[in-house]
Amino acid sequence: MLVWDSKLDTGIEVIDAQHKRIVTYVNHLEVAKTKGDKTLVGEVIEQLVDYTQSHFSFEESMMEEAGYKFLKPHQKVHELFIKRVTGFTMRAAKGEDVVDELHTMLTTWLINHIASEDHDYASTVQKMLANKAGGQDASDKGKSGFISGLLGRFFRSGGRH
Numbered sequence: 001m002l003v004w005d006s007k008l009d010t011g012i013e014v015i016d017a018q019h020k021r022i023v024t025y026v027n028h029l030e031v032a033k034t035k036g037d038k039t040l041v042g043e044v045i046e047q048l049v050d051y052t053q054s055h056f057s058f059e060e061s062m063m064e065e066a067g068y069k070f071l072k073p074h075q076k077v078h079e080l081f082i083k084r085v086t087g088f089t090m091r092a093a094k095g096e097d098v099v100d101e102l103h104t105m106l107t108t109w110l111i112n113h114i115a116s117e118d119h120d121y122a123s124t125v126q127k128m129l130a131n132k133a134g135g136q137d138a139s140d141k142g143k144s145g146f147i148s149g150l151l152g153r154f155f156r157s158g159g160r161h
């Protein structure tokens, strides 16, 4: 089971909450795998992919707003991850048992990505959010309005983060 390590914190509350939720999904996958419940495995993978894609879009918008200079390469890394996971789900659809391999890939990839690439944008995004929080228009276009706008845009339920 993955246990959240504070070294993975970006210091951006909304992002850290999403990362923790992704880690929870990976742990759910391990439980489903251990139970040998193929239906549950399929459901968890679908939820994990759906949530991670929403997270990526949310995160990319944060980076874009902050003018983060490595936005494009970061987006590319996200795209490649989705392609890799899609490759696994296609193999699974053909009847191959990929769950162990997928679980290992998710565990290593996500932790490495959060600890390196995500860590890299943290200070730039923190500055952008601090500027919004300190702006005169904080009630509307300020930090909380900006974050809840993005949550509503990328997650099925605005509060789901």
Ligand code: FEO
Residues within 6 Å of the ligand: 019, 055, 056, 059, 074, 078, 113, 114, 117, 118
């Ligand atoms: Fe938090 Fe770049 O994924």
